[in-house]
Amino acid sequence: MKTIHDVAKELGVSASTVSRAISGKGRIGKTTRDRILRYIEESGYYPNAVAQSLAQAKTNNIAVILPKVHTLADIPFFHTCIYAIEEVAQANDYDILVVVTQGRDTRPLERLILNRKVDGMILTSTFENDCFVPLLKENQIPFVTIGAVPDEDVVQIDNDNAGACAELTGVLLSKKIKHIAYLGGNMEQMVNKNRYQGFCEAYRQCGRELEEDIIYKVLDSKVMIEKALDELLEKKADCILCQDDFICNEVVHMLADKQVRIPEDIKIASCHYSRILENYPVMITSLKFDIEELAGTACSVLFDMIDGKEVPGKTVLDYEIILKESTK
Numbered sequence: 001m002k003t004i005h006d007v008a009k010e011l012g013v014s015a016s017t018v019s020r021a022i023s024g025k026g027r028i029g030k031t032t033r034d035r036i037l038r039y040i041e042e043s044g045y046y047p048n049a050v051a052q053s054l055a056q057a058k059t060n061n062i063a064v065i066l067p068k069v070h071t072l073a074d075i076p077f078f079h080t081c082i083y084a085i086e087e088v089a090q091a092n093d094y095d096i097l098v099v100v101t102q103g104r105d106t107r108p109l110e111r112l113i114l115n116r117k118v119d120g121m122i123l124t125s126t127f128e129n130d131c132f133v134p135l136l137k138e139n140q141i142p143f144v145t146i147g148a149v150p151d152e153d154v155v156q157i158d159n160d161n162a163g164a165c166a167e168l169t170g171v172l173l174s175k176k177i178k179h180i181a182y183l184g185g186n187m188e189q190m191v192n193k194n195r196y197q198g199f200c201e202a203y204r205q206c207g208r209e210l211e212e213d214i215i216y217k218v219l220d221s222k223v224m225i226e227k228a229l230d231e232l233l234e235k236k237a238d239c240i241l242c243q244d245d246f247i248c249n250e251v252v253h254m255l256a257d258k259q260v261r262i263p264e265d266i267k268i269a270s271c272h273y274s275r276i277l278e279n280y281p282v283m284i285t286s287l288k289f290d291i292e293e294l295a296g297t298a299c300s301v302l303f304d305m306i307d308g309k310e311v312p313g314k315t316v317l318d319y320e321i322i323l324k325e326s327t328k
Contacts, residue, residue: 011039014153019140027155027311062089062302063097063112063121065132076274077291081124081146084295092303094119104131113139120302122146124295126156126190142305144298148190148314155305156314157298159289161191164319165198165271166205168287169241172269172327173206177239181214181232183225183251184243195243195271225250233260239267239327245274245286252280268326283324293317 004022008015013032020028021036064085066078082098089096097118099108109132112118119142123132126147133154136143144155172180182199185192196217203210214237216228229251232240242248248270255262262268262282270277273286294317304311 007036007040007043010043011036014137016137016140027305027313058306059117059119060093061095061097061118062299062306063099063109063118065109065121065123066098066100067125068100068102076276078124080291081295084292085122085299088296088299088303094303101132106131106135109135113141119306120144122295122298122302127188128190128193129188142302144302144305146294146298148194150190152313154313155301155311157294157301158314158316159294159319160316161194161271162198162201164287164289164321165195166201167198168269168271168285168321169199169202170205171321171323172239172241172267173202173208175327177267177327179211179214179236179238181211181235181237181240182216182243183219183228183240183247184215184217185219185247187217192243199241219247222250226254229254233258233266237266239269242268242270244272245270245277248284248286249276252277252284262326263328267328273322282326285324285327286322288320288322290317 004018005015008018011018013036017028017032018036021033022040062085064082066082069075069078082096086096097112099112101108109121112121113135121136121141121143123130123136123143123145124147126133126145126149128150130149133145133149133151137151137153144157146157148156148158148161169180182196184196187193187196200210214232214235219225219228225247229240240251242251248268252262252268255266255268260266268284270284270286273284273288277284277286297315297317301311301315
């Protein structure tokens with residue numbers, strides 16, 4: 001007796017694609033669905049009735065997967081995500097389970113899958129080599145990501161981080177700022193990778209070469225940020241573009257301690273706005289993304305997937321550039 005994996009192997013597709021063709025649910029092209037169904041009819045394969053009935057049972061729960069928060073700056077983002085998802089979930093008569101993960105430990109998700117606790121999941125943070133995406137695909141669980149992933153077969157809801165950072169950097173370059181330093185964090189996170197790509201793209205569009213000696217990546221502690229900042233001040237950088245609000249917050253406080261004035265001595269901008277950037281004498285130029293829209297859209301798309309509706313492979317939301325005194 002053939003299994004769903006046998007069918008997938010014979011046709012050179014994933015088991016999840018075969019499952020979507022059989023159930024008629026999820027994102028799959030008509031040509032691929034017809035080819036799979038034709039093969040099934042010719043080979044005499046039929047899905048296990050018990051497995052089908054289990055797959056069709058609903059729990060009216062979805063899981064929101066959060067990474068362990070290491071900085072206070074991360075809290076507002078994830079809090080807003082949960083609030084927006086909960087609002088959409090309640091409107092659809094669903095409850096949410098919040099699951100906090102530790103690094104690459106997939107066991108919390110495996111327990112949810114094994115015990116059939118949820119009908120779908122939302123990943124709120126994505127990585128280049130994501131360990132959760134293959135697990136969910138293999139187990140044919142409907143899921144969406146808040147943020148980009150390299151796998152184009154995954155439904156993704158994201159802000160245009162690369163385009164936003166490219167435009168912000170272009171604005172700074174148009175102000176005739178000669179030496180723009182870049183302070184970034186963990187480049188395995190897709191949001192950080194895309195923001196840095198946008199920074200590089202702005203230089204390419206302007207026909208200017210990157211100044212590698214004032215670009216710092218993988219800054220994951222206050223000590224590393226301060227060391228980079230001291231070097232930038234020695235190198236006479238004109239402006240610092242911070243990859244996120246956490247780095248920007250640290251830089252602004254360190255500059256104040258060093259009695260370095262913003263923007264008179266050095267200009268500052270952030271690739272992400274949050275309320276922690278509001279409490280300074282000088283308002284910070286930054287990029288503003290609508291996190292409620294981001295998370296709410298992700299939840300709505302997930303419910304469409306659970307209901308078997310066709311959904312776009314990737315939804316990219318807009319942004320706003322907030323120009324303030326810190327770059328004048």
